[in-house]
Amino acid sequence: MDLSLYITGVDLLGTFAFGLSGGTVAIRHRLDIFGVIVLAVAAALAGGMLRDMLLGATPVVALADERYTLVALAAALVAFFFKPLISGLGKPVMVFDALGLGLFAVTGCRKGLEYGLDPVVSVLLGVLTAVGGGLVRDLLVTEIPRVLREEIYALAAFVGATVVVVGEYLDLADWLVTLVGVSAAFSVRVISVIYGWSAPRSPWP
Amino acid sequence: MDLSLYITGVDLLGTFAFGLSGGTVAIRHRLDIFGVIVLAVAAALAGGMLRDMLLGATPVVALADERYTLVALAAALVAFFFKPLISGLGKPVMVFDALGLGLFAVTGCRKGLEYGLDPVVSVLLGVLTAVGGGLVRDLLVTEIPRVLREEIYALAAFVGATVVVVGEYLDLADWLVTLVGVSAAFSVRVISVIYGWSAPRSPWP
Amino acid sequence: MDLSLYITGVDLLGTFAFGLSGGTVAIRHRLDIFGVIVLAVAAALAGGMLRDMLLGATPVVALADERYTLVALAAALVAFFFKPLISGLGKPVMVFDALGLGLFAVTGCRKGLEYGLDPVVSVLLGVLTAVGGGLVRDLLVTEIPRVLREEIYALAAFVGATVVVVGEYLDLADWLVTLVGVSAAFSVRVISVIYGWSAPRSPWP
Numbered sequence: 259m260d261l262s263l264y265i266t267g268v269d270l271l272g273t274f275a276f277g278l279s280g281g282t283v284a285i286r287h288r289l290d291i292f293g294v295i296v297l298a299v300a301a302a303l304a305g306g307m308l309r310d311m312l313l314g315a316t317p318v319v320a321l322a323d324e325r326y327t328l329v330a331l332a333a334a335l336v337a338f339f340f341k342p343l344i345s346g347l348g349k350p351v352m353v354f355d356a357l358g359l360g361l362f363a364v365t366g367c368r369k370g371l372e373y374g375l376d377p378v379v380s381v382l383l384g385v386l387t388a389v390g391g392g393l394v395r396d397l398l399v400t401e402i403p404r405v406l407r408e409e410i411y412a413l414a415a416f417v418g419a420t421v422v423v424v425g426e427y428l429d430l431a432d433w434l435v436t437l438v439g440v441s442a443a444f445s446v447r448v449i450s451v452i453y454g455w456s457a458p459r460s461p462w463p
Numbered sequence: 464m465d466l467s468l469y470i471t472g473v474d475l476l477g478t479f480a481f482g483l484s485g486g487t488v489a490i491r492h493r494l495d496i497f498g499v500i501v502l503a504v505a506a507a508l509a510g511g512m513l514r515d516m517l518l519g520a521t522p523v524v525a526l527a528d529e530r531y532t533l534v535a536l537a538a539a540l541v542a543f544f545f546k547p548l549i550s551g552l553g554k555p556v557m558v559f560d561a562l563g564l565g566l567f568a569v570t571g572c573r574k575g576l577e578y579g580l581d582p583v584v585s586v587l588l589g590v591l592t593a594v595g596g597g598l599v600r601d602l603l604v605t606e607i608p609r610v611l612r613e614e615i616y617a618l619a620a621f622v623g624a625t626v627v628v629v630g631e632y633l634d635l636a637d638w639l640v641t642l643v644g645v646s647a648a649f650s651v652r653v654i655s656v657i658y659g660w661s662a663p664r665s666p667w668p
Numbered sequence: 669m670d671l672s673l674y675i676t677g678v679d680l681l682g683t684f685a686f687g688l689s690g691g692t693v694a695i696r697h698r699l700d701i702f703g704v705i706v707l708a709v710a711a712a713l714a715g716g717m718l719r720d721m722l723l724g725a726t727p728v729v730a731l732a733d734e735r736y737t738l739v740a741l742a743a744a745l746v747a748f749f750f751k752p753l754i755s756g757l758g759k760p761v762m763v764f765d766a767l768g769l770g771l772f773a774v775t776g777c778r779k780g781l782e783y784g785l786d787p788v789v790s791v792l793l794g795v796l797t798a799v800g801g802g803l804v805r806d807l808l809v810t811e812i813p814r815v816l817r818e819e820i821y822a823l824a825a826f827v828g829a830t831v832v833v834v835g836e837y838l839d840l841a842d843w844l845v846t847l848v849g850v851s852a853a854f855s856v857r858v859i860s861v862i863y864g865w866s867a868p869r870s871p872w873p
Binding site: 284287289290292293295296297299307311314316317318320321322324327328397398399400 | 516517518519521575578580581583584587588594598602605606607608610611614615616617618
Binding site: 314375393400 | 694697699700702703705706707709717721724726727728730731732734737738807808809810
């Protein structure tokens with residue numbers, strides 16, 4: 259399968275997952291339908307927009323390809339009308355957020371490599387792509403962003419992006435790298451929330 | 464009249480209107496002269512900068528054309544020295560904000576079409592351009608951004624941008640499209656505030 | 669010495685100084701090691717990323733050159749492990765922030781001139797580069813950004829950037845302009861904090 263088509267598919271999935279997370283945060287904050295759309299679209303598109311602006315891949319893909327907008331809007335409507343269904347999933351914001359995190363960490367890092375960036379920097383770009391959407395979402399409702407509030411968040415994105423670099427180095431198949439990378443980031447994130455893992459603080463008070 | 468000259472004129476008007484809104488917010492927060500300048504410049508330039516970075520129209524016009532900076536500074540000084548005059552207008556932040564919203568929704572959408580973007584995406588770009596300045600302004604003073612707090616805000620920008628797409632489709636004169644688009648966005652916004660219109664919330668608690 | 673090499677050196681110093689300021693803010697907020705890294709990297713890279721995105725100098729130098737990432741990570745680790753040392757400096761966040769402010773004001777303005785921007789706009793770009801990192805840092809921990817909270821902050825960056833424009837006009841040596849520009853911005857900022865200088869507020873209540 260064509261690689262760029264492949265990336266687009268994974269990217270659109272991440273867009274949908276983050277869109278659901280944004281819509282669900284909006285509903286929890288008792289926002290109206292427009293607030294739900296704004297927050298869903300912002301969470302869905304901000305990470306990829308940041309990635310493309312940093313790379314100079316402009317017009318950013320979220321503008322160049324109208325499917326991104328349509329997927330983000332669809333996520334907003336699903337969140338608005340099927341909220342009870344989504345809530346049945348337990349911690350819906352966390353789960354969709356973790357899924358989007360993994361998907362965007364992988365596409366962000368891969369796009370960096372494609373543009374010829376150094377592997378270290380491609381991992382950074384993957385992390386920025388992954389945390390960007392959630393960051394804008396949380397800032398918009400003036401919550402402390404998850405990326406700072408929660409222990410294992412940027413780290414999960416880092417793990418997912420690192421899988422891509424290692425997979426590229428070992429010359430593994432793209433679908434395999436994507437599957438392992440997304441699963442790794444998602445698992446690290448979700449398991450850390452379930453078990454309440456935390457990281458060391460600075461040894462000095 | 465030359466189209467790009469035309470867009471620039473409308474864009475500079477929007478810059479001035481958002482600059483006034485930023486300066487007035489700063490004064491209401493009892494900031495000093497530099498705070499007024501920072502907030503006026505941020506509100507005035509952020510929307511257009513975001514638009515141009517997303518399109519890859521770089522250096523962004525707010526840097527390429529020094530009139531944007533000068534207009535933003537002029538708005539800051541007007542807000543600082545003539546505040547009583549502005550306050551006489553009733554709800555000055557809301558009015559200038561609504562005007563900037565309409566002007567930027569129109570120029571943002573038109574610039575998207577000019578860059579060959581899909582109409583749906585051009586409307587999104589118009590909305591982002593329109594809400595960007597107010598977003599940065601409100602985040603800087605850590606208020607919940609107007610675009611989320613108030614019911615009919617992004618919608619007003621959406622209406623203004625949609626007029627541009629429809630006008631382009633019907634091949635209407637630019638001045639007419641601009642006039643109708645700006646008036647529509649401005650009216651929807653101001654009337655919704657006056658009458659306290661609100662939008663439906665998610666049907667589930 | 670080659671000019672672009674020269675700018676890179678000054679830029680990396682600014683990256684390190686802002687990285688330390690971000691790491692120190694994170695520790696003060698009792699964040700874990702990942703929070704320290706996120707805040708250090710964000711503070712260190714955001715200003716330069718914004719500058720390059722606005723100019724269209726993409727991929728932005730913080731991605732194109734992996735030393736920026738490494739320097740930002742080094743600053744995070746130094747902040748994490750040597751915090752008592754840093755605290756011995758008195759007001760560490762303020763001092764590193766002031767140093768980064770001066771260094772980035774100078775490189776931002778110079779890069780603007782290099783891209784053929786008008787001097788007025790180059791000064792604006794210098795100020796945006798200088799305040800960008802601290803802005804993102806403060807927004808991430810939902811504090812009112814220093815650029816608005818404190819009287820003489822954007823002004824210090826403005827002074828540093830203006831020195832570059834004047835130096836260019838007088839055709840002075842680059843190292844001299846850099847030294848004077850950075851010292852001027854740093855001094856204005858630090859002295860204003862020590863003496864509690866403040867700027868006039870709007871004359872009307």
